[in-house]
Every structure is written in C-alpha cells, then in structure tokens.
Amino acid sequence: MTVPLPVFVAVPLVTAFLLPLCGDKFKRLATLLANAAVLSLLVLAITTIGRTDSYQVGRWSIPLGINMVLDGLSSLLLLTISVVSAAAMLYSVRYMEQYTAKSKYLSLFMLMLAGMNGVVLSGDIFNLFVFLEIASIASYALVGFGCEHEQLEASFKYAVLGSIASLFILFGIGLVYGNTGTLNMAYISQAIQARGLNHGLTFALAMFITGFGLKAALVPFHAWLPDAHPAAPAPVSAMLSGVLIKALGLYAMARLLFNVFGVSDTVGWVMITLAVLSMALGAFLGIAQWDFKRLLAYSSISQIGYVALGIGMGCVLIAEGNLKWASVALLGGLLHLVNHAVYKALLFLTSGSVEMATGTRRMDQMGGLAARLPFTRVTCTIASASIAGIPPFSGFWSKLILVIAAIGAGFYWIAGIIVLVSLCTLIMYLKVQRYVFLGELPDNLRQCRENKGTMLLAMAALALLCITMGVLVLVPALKSSVLDPAVQVLIDRFEYSARLLAGAN
Amino acid sequence: MPYALCFLLFTIGLLCAVVKKNMVKIIIGIMIMEYAVNLFLIMLGYRLGGAAPIVSPTDVNPEGAIVPQFLASSVDPLPQALVLTSIVIGLGTLALMVSICIRTYERYGTFDITQIRRLQG
Amino acid sequence: MKGMTVIVKTVGSWVKVLIFLFGIYIVLFGHLTPGGGFAGGVILAGSYVLLLLAFGREFTEKNLSLGTASKLDCGGALLFAAVALAGFLYGSASFFYNFIQQQYLAGHQTAFKLVSAGIIPLENIAIGLKVSASLFMIVLLLSVFRPELSGKEKE
Numbered sequence: 001m002t003v004p005l006p007v008f009v010a011v012p013l014v015t016a017f018l019l020p021l022c023g024d025k026f027k028r029l030a031t032l033l034a035n036a037a038v039l040s041l042l043v044l045a046i047t048t049i050g051r052t053d054s055y056q057v058g059r060w061s062i063p064l065g066i067n068m069v070l071d072g073l074s075s076l077l078l079l080t081i082s083v084v085s086a087a088a089m090l091y092s093v094r095y096m097e098q099y100t101a102k103s104k105y106l107s108l109f110m111l112m113l114a115g116m117n118g119v120v121l122s123g124d125i126f127n128l129f130v131f132l133e134i135a136s137i138a139s140y141a142l143v144g145f146g147c148e149h150e151q152l153e154a155s156f157k158y159a160v161l162g163s164i165a166s167l168f169i170l171f172g173i174g175l176v177y178g179n180t181g182t183l184n185m186a187y188i189s190q191a192i193q194a195r196g197l198n199h200g201l202t203f204a205l206a207m208f209i210t211g212f213g214l215k216a217a218l219v220p221f222h223a224w225l226p227d228a229h230p231a232a233p234a235p236v237s238a239m240l241s242g243v244l245i246k247a248l249g250l251y252a253m254a255r256l257l258f259n260v261f262g263v264s265d266t267v268g269w270v271m272i273t274l275a276v277l278s279m280a281l282g283a284f285l286g287i288a289q290w291d292f293k294r295l296l297a298y299s300s301i302s303q304i305g306y307v308a309l310g311i312g313m314g315c316v317l318i319a320e321g322n323l324k325w326a327s328v329a330l331l332g333g334l335l336h337l338v339n340h341a342v343y344k345a346l347l348f349l350t351s352g353s354v355e356m357a358t359g360t361r362r363m364d365q366m367g368g369l370a371a372r373l374p375f376t377r378v379t380c381t382i383a384s385a386s387i388a389g390i391p392p393f394s395g396f397w398s399k400l401i402l403v404i405a406a407i408g409a410g411f412y413w414i415a416g417i418i419v420l421v422s423l424c425t426l427i428m429y430l431k432v433q434r435y436v437f438l439g440e441l442p443d444n445l446r447q448c449r450e451n452k453g454t455m456l457l458a459m460a461a462l463a464l465l466c467i468t469m470g471v472l473v474l475v476p477a478l479k480s481s482v483l484d485p486a487v488q489v490l491i492d493r494f495e496y497s498a499r500l501l502a503g504a505n
Numbered sequence: 506m507p508y509a510l511c512f513l514l515f516t517i518g519l520l521c522a523v524v525k526k527n528m529v530k531i532i533i534g535i536m537i538m539e540y541a542v543n544l545f546l547i548m549l550g551y552r553l554g555g556a557a558p559i560v561s562p563t564d565v566n567p568e569g570a571i572v573p574q575f576l577a578s579s580v581d582p583l584p585q586a587l588v589l590t591s592i593v594i595g596l597g598t599l600a601l602m603v604s605i606c607i608r609t610y611e612r613y614g615t616f617d618i619t620q621i622r623r624l625q626g
Numbered sequence: 627m628k629g630m631t632v633i634v635k636t637v638g639s640w641v642k643v644l645i646f647l648f649g650i651y652i653v654l655f656g657h658l659t660p661g662g663g664f665a666g667g668v669i670l671a672g673s674y675v676l677l678l679l680a681f682g683r684e685f686t687e688k689n690l691s692l693g694t695a696s697k698l699d700c701g702g703a704l705l706f707a708a709v710a711l712a713g714f715l716y717g718s719a720s721f722f723y724n725f726i727q728q729q730y731l732a733g734h735q736t737a738f739k740l741v742s743a744g745i746i747p748l749e750n751i752a753i754g755l756k757v758s759a760s761l762f763m764i765v766l767l768l769s770v771f772r773p774e775l776s777g778k779e780k781e
Contacts, residue, residue: 010707010711013707014707017700017703017704018700020697021700137598156605159605604764
C-alpha cells in the first residue's frame with residue numbers, strides 16, 4: 001500500500017490539535033492517542049523503504065505548486081525520526097507524570113514531530129523553512145517546559161540563537177529567489193547548473209551554512225546546546241539531541257550542498273574545519289563536566305562533528321573527482337547519523353531514569369547505583385560502549401568506515417583526529433560509569449527504586465537496536481536497501497533535479 | 506543599493522541582539538532583524554511604477570485570460586506570500602520569547618541576563 | 627486587572643462590535659481583496675483585546691473563557707485539516723485539491739463573486755477562527771502577572 005506523502009505531516013498535526021480537546025478528564029485517552037499516532041508513523045515509515053516518489057500538493061504542478069519528495073535520504077531520516085520518537089513517546093508516558101501540563105506537552109511533541117517530518121519530505125525551499133520554524137518553536141517551548149530557573153534561562157538562550165539562525169536562513173532564501181526566480185529546489189538546481197554561482201548565490205550559501213550550522217550546533221555556533229539539552233525533560237532531550245539537530249541542521253545542509261548548489265572544494269574544506277573543531281572541542285570540554293546531562297550534551301556536539309566530517313569529506317572528494325572514496329565517506333557519515341540518534345537517545349533516557357530515581361544530575365553526588373538500578377545500568381553500559389566505539393556494538397562500524405575513508409583519501413591527519421577523539425569519548429563514558437554506577441552508594445540514595453513500565457520498554461528497545469544495528473552495514477541486503485540509496489542520492493548530485501523535472505514534463 | 510541598506514538594518518538588529526544585556530532589548534533586536542528580512546523579501550518583487558497584484562474584473566478579457574498590461578505592470582506577488590508567512594512565524598516566536606521574559610521577571614525580579622546567570626549557580 | 631472609566635467602557639462596547647464585523651469582512655472576502663485568514667483573525671482578536679483593556683480581566687474571562695478559546699482554536703485547525711482531507715477523498719485527488727468546482731454553480735458567472743474560488747473561503751474562515759482564538763489566549767495569558775513569586779525566590 002503506497003501511503004501518500006502528506007500523511008507523514010498530516011497525522012501528527014491533526015493529533016496535535018485533537019489532544020487539547022481531550023482536556024483534563026481524558027488524560028489517558030490523550031496519551032493513548034499520542035502513542036498510537038507515533039507508532040503508526042513508525043509502521044508507515046518502514047513501508048517507505050526503497051520507494052522514490054514526488055507528490056504534488058493540490059495537483060498544482062511544479063514550479064507553480066509545492067511538491068513533497070521522497071528519496072533514499074528522506075526515507076533513511078524518516079525511519080530514524082520515527083524510531084527515536086516512538087521510544088521517546090513510550091518513555092514519556094511514565095516520565096511526564098512529574099509535570100502538571102501533560103496534554104500540552106504531548107501537543108508540542110506532536111508539532112515538533114510534524115515539523116521534522118515536513119523538513120525531511122519537502123521539495124520546496126520555503127516549505128522547508130516553514131516546517132523548520134514549526135519544529136524549532138515547538139522545541140523552544142519544550143525546553144522551558146518545567147518553568148524552573150534553569151529551564152527559563154536555557155529556553156531564552158535557545159530561542160534567541162534559534163531565531164537568529166532562522167533569520168539567516170530566510171535571508172539566504174530571499175537571495176536565492178532573487179537570483180534564480182524560483183523556490184522549487186529542482187528548478188533552483190537547474191538554474192545553478194545552467195548559469196553557475198554568482199556573488200549573490202555564494203553569499204546565500206554562506207548564510208545557509210551559518211544558519212543551518214547554528215541549528216546543527218557546529219562550533220562556533222554551539223553555545224546554546226550545553227544549556228538547552230540538560231534543562232529539557234529527558235524524552236525531549238532525547239528527541240532534540242537525537243533527531244532535531246540532525247533533521248533540521250545536517251539534512252538540510254546536505255540536501256542544499258549536494259543536490260541544489262553543487263559541491264566545491266572551498267565549501268568542503270569549510271565543512272571539514274567546522275567538523276574537526278566540533279569533534280575536538282566537544283570531547284575536551286565534555287570530560288570536565290560533572291553534570292550528567294551536560295556531559296551528554298557536549299558529547300552530542302562532538303558526535304555531530306563526525307557526521308559533518310563525513311559530509312565534508314564527501315564534498316571535497318567529489319569535487320576532486322574521487323567518487324569511490326566519496327561514497328565511503330558519505331556512507332560513514334550517514335551511518336553515524338543513524339547510530340548516534342539511537343544511542344544518544346538511549347543515553348538521555350537512562351539519564352532521565354537516574355534523575356527520576358535519585359533527584360539529582362550531579363555525578364559527584366551519585367555512586368554505586370548499579371545495585372539499585374540494574375536495568376538502567378545495563379542499558380547505559382550498552383549505550384556507552386556503543387558511543388565509544390567498542391566492537392561489536394553499532395558505533396564501532398561507523399567510526400571504522402570514517403577512518404577507512406580518511407585513510408583511503410589520503411587525509412591521514414583526519415584519521416588521527418578521529419581516533420584521538422574516540423579515545424576522549426571513551427574516557428568521558430568511563431567517567432560516567434565510574435561515578436554514577438560503580439563506587440560507594442551515598443546514604444541518602446539507599447532507598448531509590450528502579451522505575452517500571454513503559455520506560456523500561458522504551459530503553460530496552462533502543463538498547464536492542466544498539467546491539468544489532470551493526471547488521472545494517474554487514475548484511476548486504478539491508479545495506480543496499482536502506483543505506484546505499486541515501487548515499488546514492490548525495491553522490492548523483494544533479495540526478496535529483498533531473499528526475500523531478502523529467503517527471504514533471 | 507536598497508538591498509545593501511536592508512543588510513545594514515539586519516546587521517544593526519544582529520548587533521543589538523548580541524550586545525545588549527536587557528532581555529527586552531534582545532527581543533527588540535531580533536524583531537528588527539526580522540523586519541529587515543521581510544523588507545528585503547518585499548523589495549525583491551518590486552517593479553518601479555508597478556501596481557498591486559490584485560486581479561479585478563477589468564483585468565480579465567472575455568475568454569477568461571488575464572490582460573497582458575496587467576502582467577507587465579504588477580509587482581511580483583510571490584514574495585508577498587512569503588512575507589505573510591514570515592510575519593506569522595515572527596509573531597509566534599515573539600509571543601514565546603515575551604512569555605519566557607515575563608516568567609523570568611516573576612522569578613528573578615530583573616531583566617538583566619548577567620544577573621540571571623549569577624543566580625543560577 | 628481593573629477596567630477603565632465609564633466613558634471608555636461605553637464607547638468600547640460599541641466600537642468592539644464594529645471591529646468584530648470588520649474582522650469578519652476581511653476574513654470572508656479574503657479571496658477578492660487583500661487580507662484573508664491571518665489578517666482578519668488578528669482584527670477579530672483585536673476586538674477582544676479592546677474588551678480586555680476596557681473592562682478588565684475577570685469580565686473578559688466570563689465573556690469568553692480560556693477553555694472555550696482553546697476549543698475554538700483546535701476546532702479551527704481541525705476544520706482546516708478536514709477541508710484538506712475532503713479534497714483527498716473526493717475521487718482520487720490529492721490533499722488541498724480545490725474540489726468545489728465552478729460547475730456546481732452552472733449558469734452563473736462566478737469569478738469575483740463572494741461564492742467562488744473553491745475551498746479558499748472555507749480555509750480562510752478556519753484560519754481566521756484559529757488565529758483569533760490563539761491571539762486572544764496569548765494576550766489573556768500574558769496579562770497575568772504574579773510578582774509574589776519573585777519575592778520568595780530572591781532569598
């Protein structure tokens with residue numbers, strides 16, 4: 001059954017507006033409805049694997065109308081978003097009981113999900129901007145959800161920096177429209193292929209890299225992330241760190257760089273520089289943190305650097321004409337995107353479980369929780385081993401592919417930096433394990449209990465994925481159906497526009 | 506030339522949002538940036554001496570097609586649709602930031618962001 | 627929040643009705659003249675803001691409570707979604723397909739009249755409803771200020 005593409009945006013939007021109607025009397029119905037919507041989106045996302053489609057909304061043909069495009073990259077990201085949001089929604093059934101306005105939380109979560117799905121599926125650059133704004137505004141509200149001191153400050157900082165990023169992107173969209181006369185990404189690509197980049201379009205590209213880099217928290221635009229991600233409730237942190245910075249920041253950047261603007265050497269080296277800075281800074285600053293979630297946030301900055309490194313290396317290698325190693329680099333980058341979504345979400349969910357049991361986030365006040373919280377301990381260890389790159393967990397494979405690509409392309413210093421930052425990541429997570437789970441149990445924490453129910457189910461599902469996701473690369477059938485189409489979309493850069501324009505005529 | 510002035514206004518707003526310490530002034534800086542971008546978008550579609558792109562019964566010839574003089578003299582309506590959407594988005598962001606500002610004033614008694622960071626501890 | 631003097635209250639109660647009517651005009655004629663759902667919705671919310679300023683918060687809450695405004699808000703959005711979905715179910719057409727074709731009003735020339743342009747007036751009404759309810763809720767919620775919280779937290 002082929003599902004029409006607007007369903008991915010319409011289902012969360014309609015659910016978001018049905019939920020407040022349930023009101024205070026039907027809270028269980030609201031939770032059930034939200035979970036049913038998210039799980040059905042997961043099933044629908046699985047059916048999109050291997051399908052390429054273009055849907056013209058309202059039957060207005062492009063370039064007059066807006067189209068929604070599904071290809072390999074979009075379906076990979078849809079799958080990632082659906083898996084992480086299903087786990088976060090299951091977890092929040094029990095976790096959000098601590099807060100009072102649960103139906104508003106579910107509404108905002110659904111709006112954020114609708115925005116992310118819209119960004120991934122949009123074929124028109126202004127439509128991408130509108131959905132990006134929907135997801136961003138919903139996330140500003142979700143970060144400040146508890147209205148405590150820390151959350152208000154973090155939410156304000158995030159809102160200010162996020163708005164500045166969006167205004168840069170809108171300025172860039174205006175420049176692109178002024179120089180090409182159309183807003184549809186396929187037509188813009190065709191115009192750029194015909195006429196090349198002039199000064200206005202280069203300036204627009206710089207604005208886009210700044211704006212989307214701010215959304216993706218690349219250094220030097222990372223200042224909001226260490227405040228915003230710890231302050232948010234745990235399932236929201238999982239969504240923000242796991243999928244929001246990737247779908248809004250890195251996906252949009254990759255789509256614009258590869259399919260619309262065309263790659264060039266300069267842009268690739270800029271991306272590699274930003275990526276290396278992010279990796280190094282995130283890892284070094286993360287080791288020094290004593291707040292559990294703040295350490296995880298710095299680790300997110302570092303891991304986003306890996307994905308950006310994959311994209312940057314792919315860019316440089318395609319510009320040099322070395323397509324074989326470019327596809328390896330892009331495969332490593334995209335696989336790391338998917339892996340990081342899963343294990344970072346799991347880490348934030350375990351940190352939420354620890355916080356709910358002990359009431360604190362500071363690691364120097366915890367210790368010896370392995371005996372009291374056994375399930376959380378096991379899942380946290382699996383996720384830490386994954387992110388540090390220990391075989392056979394999933395993180396090892398993506399880092400290995402990135403190192404192979406760096407060595408094969410001749411960038412030996414990049415391979416060295418990847419290995420060094422992986423060592424720093426290992427140190428970070430050994431610190432987490434030592435201070436949170438091993439050691440002495442303080443007296444005030446002797447009574448804390450494990451949390452049961454759907455939280456454990458969500459964490460168990462993500463842990464299982466962490467262990468088994470290595471098969472995505474090792475089993476050729478899965479690799480060729482899920483990962484290879486995504487890489488192929490980025491490698492055949494102008495194939496995107498050629499396919500859409502041929503279909504329209 | 507007018508586009509450079511738009512960019513100057515954008516830079517002024519950016520400077521205001523980054524340098525000021527009062528939360529309300531930061532919000533005003535972001536709003537100035539937003540006005541600058543909206544102005545830039547509208548100016549993109551402008552045609553000197555053009556008319557508003559509203560089709561009236563005199564602009565349609567008897568077969569139902571639009572008269573060429575209308576097409577030659579109207580301004581581009583697409584940036585106007587973009588600006589309408591952008592104003593709505595700006596309204597949503599402004600409402601959210603102002604409500605965070607009010608809640609912060611209720612809790613801290615001040616709008617100064619340096620004070621808020623000190624109180625967090 | 628207290629209201630204002632008798633003069634303001636009397637004139638306000640007359641002018642509010644005119645503003646509301648003007649807002650409905652802007653929403654309904656959105657496909658013919660500038661305006662449409664968002665601009666008309668802001669004017670409709672403006673009439674309620676006049677009520678809030680002239681009469682005070684308690685009177686406005688009795689007039690249109692927050693719960694009712696929230697339900698109107700969701701109702702507007704769901705009406706928009708329903709019209710979009712109806713375009714989808716009509717034949718095998720797509721979302722937002724303009725399925726109210728002109729031939730249903732055969733025999734009349736329907737351009738530039740009020741009943742024309744298919745689903746656009748319906749969508750304008752839905753958006754006007756949603757925007758007015760949302761802005762009213764925002765202004766009402768922002769007018770609550772609890773300074774006693776800051777007194778406790780300073781220590």
